[in-house]
Amino acid sequence: MTNKLYYYQATGRGHAIRLALAASNIEWEDEYPEGGFPPSAEVKDFWRKIGGNTTTNVPMLAMADGRVFTQSSAVLRAVARMGKITPTDETELYMTDKLLADAEDLRGESYKSFVPWGATPQAVDAFIDKVLPLHLGNLERQLKNSTGSFFIGDSLTIADIACYDAIVNFGSNRVPDALDEFATLKAWVEKVESDEGIKKYLASDSFAGIYKFGPDTLGK
Numbered sequence: 001m002t003n004k005l006y007y008y009q010a011t012g013r014g015h016a017i018r019l020a021l022a023a024s025n026i027e028w029e030d031e032y033p034e035g036g037f038p039p040s041a042e043v044k045d046f047w048r049k050i051g052g053n054t055t056t057n058v059p060m061l062a063m064a065d066g067r068v069f070t071q072s073s074a075v076l077r078a079v080a081r082m083g084k085i086t087p088t089d090e091t092e093l094y095m096t097d098k099l100l101a102d103a104e105d106l107r108g109e110s111y112k113s114f115v116p117w118g119a120t121p122q123a124v125d126a127f128i129d130k131v132l133p134l135h136l137g138n139l140e141r142q143l144k145n146s147t148g149s150f151f152i153g154d155s156l157t158i159a160d161i162a163c164y165d166a167i168v169n170f171g172s173n174r175v176p177d178a179l180d181e182f183a184t185l186k187a188w189v190e191k192v193e194s195d196e197g198i199k200k201y202l203a204s205d206s207f208a209g210i211y212k213f214g215p216d217t218l219g220k
Helices: 012-023 041-051 072-083 090-111 121-144 158-172 183-193 196-202
Strands: 004-006 029-031 060-062 068-070
Touching: 004 012, 012 072, 012 158, 012 196, 041 060, 041 068, 060 072, 068 072, 072 090, 072 158, 090 121, 090 158, 121 158, 121 183, 158 183, 183 196
Parallel strands: 004 029
Antiparallel strands: 004 060, 060 068
């Protein structure tokens, strides 16, 4: 049996988990729902039997040893602990939790601007012109205050992975010139992508085969 990540064939809320698995050198297989999105009642029942939640279960990580993890932020933290890419110092743990929350704030705002899901032209323009720059500026401010080249010192951590996912998959992939005014973030993105595990994953067929949020989600 292999480790399996149950989620849709897209970036979304499961993608930071994929990146964390890659950075931790933990092998896994993506398990996509038959029929795609939205999932059928049968698929939801199948997920429920594995994860146990009566509400939602994906993204869900089922480990080869029988352990099952559900809820995106909890799964992400579990993987980070397995891969030892989470800090242990109290102050650094606080900063990690804060940065994960900052990343989630950006994701939440990003979802409000998806035209296929009903976003208005006004919401799209506000996201591009005001909301995204505001969040990128806040994240760059914290990166500049770090004692190293990553958000928490000189080593890649779960904080970098969560922020990278939000900044790239919910930001610059959708607004290609979004990082032009944020040189520090732009250089940091390249540094994250140079991590051996992440680099290998980004060059893989698995990554190539998933849907990435692009300008089309903004109606561009």
